[in-house]
Amino acid sequence: MTTREIQDEILRLKKEKEVCILAHAYQNHEILEVADYMGDSFALSQQAAKTQEQTILMCGVRFMAETVKVLSPDKKVLLSSGEAGCPMAEQLSVEELKELKKQYPDYTVVAYINTTSELKTLCDVCVTSASAVSIVKKLENDKILFIPDCNLGAWVAEQIPEKTFKFIKGGCPTHLRMGKADVAKAKKAHPNAKLLVHPECAAAVTKNADYIGSTTGIMSYAKKSTDKEFIIGTENSIVSHLQYECPDKLFYPLSKDCVCHNMKLTTLVDVYNCLKGLAGEEIILPEEVSKGAKRCIDRMLELN
Incomplete structure (x- = not known):
């Protein structure tokens, strides 16, 4: 066929x-x-x-x-x-999170949506990459335990300096394949291109970006922009999709290695x-897991 x-x-x-x-x-x-x-x-x-x-x-x-x-x-x-x-979603176990909560009992636990349902049952609120800053700002507590992506968490923390953040091991292995050298190489090859990146990237990448946002945020920015060339700092399939949707513009991957094998x-x-x-x-999903995860997600919807 x-x-x-x-x-x-x-x-x-x-x-x-x-x-x-x-x-x-x-x-x-x-x-x-x-x-x-x-x-x-x-x-x-x-x-x-x-x-x-x-x-x-x-x-x-x-x-x-x-x-x-x-x-x-x-x-x-x-x-x-x-x-x-998802390697990032599976980096932290339920037992590890329980121990972290004991270490930081006065911290609000904020879970990136990229976590297992079991982990969400132990968290106070979920966030997406698009809503993280807005939601964390609205939390009454000024102490935040952010899991599991420390790169996304650090990007959020930069925009909310009045709050204290704790991070753990964790991050997207796909986005972590891109670094400072990739930015320098891409900008040299395409000096007129705007750099659009996902906040799961390392700080060495995001600090050089013209736009930082979710996957659909990146796609929307590129489609609406009057610019004609873009370096895409997220999973490389987005380069392909944008080429189909905007054939009058040019799109380049920040790194040929930014591929999510899962x-x-x-x-x-x-x-x-x-x-x-x-x-x-x-x-x-067991009923208690489903209900516990939904409570965490519902809190996100209330705050957003």
């Missing part, structure tokens, strides 16, 4: 079986073309809760599918590739086989 033939079969099957397909922006373009919605992880979860379909297929990684299940507990949620995890585990054929019942994994 050709790519187009597989896509046509996916479109037929999802309509026949009444399945809503979600695709994170780091998925390959041929998957985005058959998805009902594309975007950042939390926005996709919110969209899934609004759809009439009772089966949701997430083309992303495990924590994203878990968030869909937390917001839509009565729907059937499938993860297209059961092996697709995202790339999902293929178009995986999506096809998942719809046929031959692949994928159904996400099942």
Whole structure:
């Protein structure tokens, strides 16, 4: 079968079986073309809760599918590739977080959405990369334990100097592949290009950026900008997507190594086989985990 033939079969099957397909922006373009919605992880979860379909297929990684299940507990949620995890979300265990809470009992625990549902049950509030600064500013406590991404946390802390932050080990291995040398090389090669980066990048990268924001924030900025050249400091599939959407502009990867191997585990054929019942994994969460994680997410929605 050709790519187009597989896509046509996916479109037929999802309509026949009444399945809503979600695709994170780091998925390959041929998957985005058959998805009902594309975007950042939390926005996709919110969209899934609004759809009439009772089966949701997430083309992303495990924590994203878990968030869909937390917001839509009565729907059937499938993860297209059961092996697709998130190293950052899995860096901190429940036992480790319990110990940290004992060490910092007077700190409010802020969890990046890129965490497991089990971890969220122990946290006070969730944040996304787009909402982190706004939400942390609104917290009454001036002591913040931010997990798990210390780069995102440090970027938030810079903008809220009146609060005290504690960080732990943690970060996105994909974004950590980019450094100061990559910025210098890219700027030398493309002196007229704007540098757009994700706040999960190291400070050596973000301090040189023209724009810092979420994945969809980066895409929106590039589309709306009157500039014609951009260096993209996030997962390299975004370079490809922007080339399709803005063929009159030029896009360059900050580093050829900025590839999320977990995202790339999902293929178009995986999506096809998942719809046929031959692949994928159904996400099942214990009720106490689902309710605990939802409390953390609901607090984020209240503050945002």
